[in-house]
Amino acid sequence: QLVEAGGGLVQPGGSLRLSCAASGGTFSSSWMNWVRQTPGKGPEWVAIIKPDGSEKSYVDSVKGRFTISRDNARNSLYLELSSLRAEDTAIYYCTTGWLGVWGQGTLVTVSS
Amino acid sequence: DIQMTQSPSAMSASVGDRVTITCRASQGISNNLAWFQQKPGKVPQRLIYAASSFQSGVPSRFSGSGSGTEFTLTINNLQPEDFATYYCLQHNSFPFTFGQGTRLDI
Numbered sequence: 001q002l003v004e005a006g007g008g009l010v011q012p013g014g015s016l017r018l019s020c021a022a023s024g025g026t027f028s029s030s031w032m033n034w035v036r037q038t039p040g041k042g043p044e045w046v047a048i049i050k051p052d053g054s055e056k057s058y059v060d061s062v063k064g065r066f067t068i069s070r071d072n073a074r075n076s077l078y079l080e081l082s083s084l085r086a087e088d089t090a091i092y093y094c095t096t097g098w099l100g101v102w103g104q105g106t107l108v109t110v111s112s
Numbered sequence: 113d114i115q116m117t118q119s120p121s122a123m124s125a126s127v128g129d130r131v132t133i134t135c136r137a138s139q140g141i142s143n144n145l146a147w148f149q150q151k152p153g154k155v156p157q158r159l160i161y162a163a164s165s166f167q168s169g170v171p172s173r174f175s176g177s178g179s180g181t182e183f184t185l186t187i188n189n190l191q192p193e194d195f196a197t198y199y200c201l202q203h204n205s206f207p208f209t210f211g212q213g214t215r216l217d218i
């Protein structure tokens with residue numbers, strides 16, 4: 001099970017930290033992703049992190065602004081969002097490696 | 113980046129029909145493709161992984177095929193609960209990319 005938290009309303013240019021708590025699986029041996037979806041549109045893959053955290057990859061639109069990280073001792077995944085733009089408004093989902101398991105999502109709204 | 117072109121973008125069908133959705137990759141992705149179903153207001157659910165392997169609990173009327181650049185999702189004996197939007201996803205290389213979706217109306 002994956003449970004996201006940390007979403008909310010933030011002004012353009014602001015920052016936010018999302019978290020995802022994992023339970024009931026093998027978190028420490030799993031690649032993990034963040035995927036986002038704007039209501040009414042299709043999902044967009046955002047970032048991925050290797051089980052030991054040594055490899056990360058991002059979609060171009062968030063490179064340099066978002067940072068994915070993990071704490072295997074806490075079974076937790078994180079996404080630091082900075083320099084936020086209106087187009088970052090979406091539901092952010094935590095998912096396992098090849099997107100087999102999804103959390104319920106947390107809504108991020110970027111607006112003044 | 114690998115582009116995923118999904119067709120059709122929308123379609124209508126009747127209960128009991130067989131429907132086929134196609135996804136084409138802009139370059140070869142082996143069998144690193146998954147299919148997802150998303151109902152309104154719900155989280156996407158993976159139906160098929162590795163192009164043709166069933167996700168646990170998915171009805172057998174769903175099937176996937178293909179390799180390389182062309183893939184299909186087939187739904188046999190369409191049921192009312194299959195009304196949804198379907199997406200393909202390539203996870204062969206970063207960035208992972210989704211198709212634009214197929215909205216299936218019953």
